[in-house]
Amino acid sequence: MRLTFSTSNYWNADLSDEGGRVLYSIRTTSHYRKTTITKCHDDASGGSSVVAVIDWHFFQSDKIHFGEQVVSANEMLKWRWSLTSDRYCVGPDGRAYKWKLRSASQNCVLQAENSPVDLVKYHNRNFGIRKPSHPPYLEISPSVTHMLDYIITTFVYVEKLSQDEAVAVYS
16 A cells, blocks of 8 residues: 655645545644644545644653553653664554664664564655656555554654654754
């Protein structure tokens, strides 16, 4: 499955499937205090529902409102003492996963904890210089499409961490 971002700004973008149908909407308030992830329903009502809200904080842990739970982002996506900045989590299916944050050599990817196989991979926008141009998108394995809400929520969080790390390196 491929979910394409409507813009390179993942903070304020719609995610569409291969047929162009908008499945998710991501909106962030000014000053980056709160990000709301909304699921667009494909029914006669054309309604939507909030999947998650991420409250960004400077001096304390960010909070993720997911379903009926409010959890510290550091609890939901744990960092283990290692030489990498990978974040570990347990999905709604009870399985252990790790998000590998973006680096100079790769984009964000989600893998099963003890597997090198990419289950979700973020692709940056390509302007078409060496390869065909395309907007940014998430490539999602069929084996994890049952937890799309969780994937989108955790991706938004780890992509922000990746960008924060990149800024820190180049500052």
